[in-house]
Amino acid sequence: DAGITQSPRHKVTETGTPVTLRCHQTENHRYMYWYRQDPGHGLRLIHYSYGVKDTDKGEVSDGYSVSRSKTEDFLLTLESATSSQTSVYFCAISEPGANQPQHFGDGTRLSIL
Amino acid sequence: ILNVEQSPQSLHVQEGDSTNFTCSFPSSNFYALHWYRWETAKSPEALFVMTLNGDEKKKGRISATLNTKEGYSYLYIKGSQPEDSATYLCAFRSVANTGNQFYFGTGTSLTVIP
Numbered sequence: 001d002a003g004i005t006q007s008p009r010h011k012v013t014e015t016g017t018p019v020t021l022r023c024h025q026t027e028n029h030r031y032m033y034w035y036r037q038d039p040g041h042g043l044r045l046i047h048y049s050y051g052v053k054d055t056d057k058g059e060v061s062d063g064y065s066v067s068r069s070k071t072e073d074f075l076l077t078l079e080s081a082t083s084s085q086t087s088v089y090f091c092a093i094s095e096p097g098a099n100q101p102q103h104f105g106d107g108t109r110l111s112i113l
Numbered sequence: 114i115l116n117v118e119q120s121p122q123s124l125h126v127q128e129g130d131s132t133n134f135t136c137s138f139p140s141s142n143f144y145a146l147h148w149y150r151w152e153t154a155k156s157p158e159a160l161f162v163m164t165l166n167g168d169e170k171k172k173g174r175i176s177a178t179l180n181t182k183e184g185y186s187y188l189y190i191k192g193s194q195p196e197d198s199a200t201y202l203c204a205f206r207s208v209a210n211t212g213n214q215f216y217f218g219t220g221t222s223l224t225v226i227p
Binding site: 033041043044045048050056092099100101102104106 | 144145147149155156157158159162164202204206212213214215216217218219220
């Protein structure tokens with residue numbers, strides 16, 4: 001398995017609180033991604049990073065921010081969590097090139113009450 | 114946002130049956146098409162990556178084909194086994210955004226009945 005660790009694996013919090021999810025990789029891959037997975041929607045991209053301090057928005061970026069201060073860590077922050085952000089969050093990594101697949105972490109189940 | 118569609122949404126087959134499902138994607142600005150297998154309570158695992166029109170890939174009883182001109186890919190499973198039960202996802206990548214983004218379909222959920 002690719003060396004990807006997501007933390008925490010489960011979290012329950014209240015509306016309005018800040019939440020930070022961490023993705024840590026040991027593969028030295030250039031690209032890192034955050035997705036959310038909701039019933040009927042599949043995997044939707046929140047933000048991705050193509051290098052240290054280089055990030056870009058995905059299709060559902062509103063309400064989320066990210067940071068990547070070193071190659072191995074990609075943080076996803078919900079500044080003020082809302083119930084609509086209750087979801088399962090997956091981190092993925094990949095290398096450049098058309099033939100390079102993504103490798104996924106085990107997911108973080110986030111519940112916002 | 115690019116539209117990637119998979120059909121059927123779900124499928125139940127008997128053990129030993131062969132089956133196939135479809136991924137449809139934009140026929141312009143093609144970069145790559147990926148297939149993933151996603152078992153319940155696990156994370157998606159890469160099955161195939163296809164980059165050229167006419168590509169065919171095979172891994173054991175599972176194979177995939179690619180038609181970039183008409184914008185579709187088929188995944189075939191021959192002689193389905195209960196351990197094939199999973200959700201199969203496809204992801205399209207476009208040169209329009211340097212291929213960095215993966216656009217996923219909603220998946221086909223396969224249940225193989227023993």
